[in-house]
Amino acid sequence: MAPLHLAKMINPLSKLSLANSKVILSSVRQHWNKDFKPGPYPKTEAERLAAAKRYNVHPSEYAAYRDDGTGYGDYPRFKAESGDFKDPNYPWDFPELKRNFNEPMHVQFDLIREDRYDVNARHLSSCKEQFLQLIGALSFFFGIIWIAEHFKTFQPLVPKQYPEEGKKHYTFD
Structure with a gap:
């Protein structure tokens, strides 16, 4: 009895969803809103x-971005500030993104969120020094590998020693 009752209930729902498929598809699709386009x-x-x-x-x-063909139009130019740089104790409207409602976002907000690149980070060494450190470390390890390949080392082995030559010492009969 229960399966029949369930089938009677599902049939009108399927007709409803098929009749309004355009509404359902347009609500499911993630389309770009024309209101998001800058002037x-x-x-x-x-x-x-x-x-x-x-x-x-x-x-x-x-202050707007320069009119250089990037398509930013009249969108305001903000200083790039990563999510790590913002105050974690402030009562944000969206604490997972550290932003408030109706707050305009940076143009590259998707790149400088808290789980992405930190533009405010202060590195201990410059990019040139970091590159030289990388080359130095790789050269050191490749040098070790090259030396190990050209100058082989192994454990010295001697023939097995038996108490008497030519006599069986172990029989597994």
Whole structure:
């Protein structure tokens, strides 16, 4: 009795989902929203103030990227600040991303999140020194391998010694 009742309940649901497949597909797809597209590069002061208001940035802090064909348009240029650099004790609206609601993001936010590259990191040595350290370590290990391949070492062996030559000492009969 239960399987029949379950089948009667599933049949209308399947018709409903097939009838509204366009709605379901469009809600499942992750499409790009036209509202996410930045506006054209601001050329006048009025356009610059309107862009600052659109992105919820104070007009004195608003500066757009250069109009060099990258497609950033009027999106505000922020200083790159990694998630590791932000205060972990601040009551963020989205603590996993360390950002607040309606806060404009950096253009390369996907690259400088907390689990990605840290642009604020201070390294102990420069990139040139790190490269030279890598080359030095690799050369050392390849040198050890080269020496080990050209100058073989092995345990010295002598023939087995028996108490009397020609006599069987072990029989496994």
